[in-house]
Amino acid sequence: MSARAADPRDPHRIRLLHGGQEFFPALVVAMDRARSEVRLETYIFD
Incomplete structure (x- = not known):
């Protein structure tokens, strides 16, 4: 696998999630x- 920067012009969606209660169900x-x-x-953030 190779790492590459996300192209903001790609037709993909971005969704900001706060905390594990939002993150893990959305990941599944x-x-x-x-x-x-x-x-x-x-x-x-610590």
């Missing part, structure tokens, strides 16, 4: 619906 749905890949980026 995205994986179930994916045809080829799920792109994921996270940042943890």
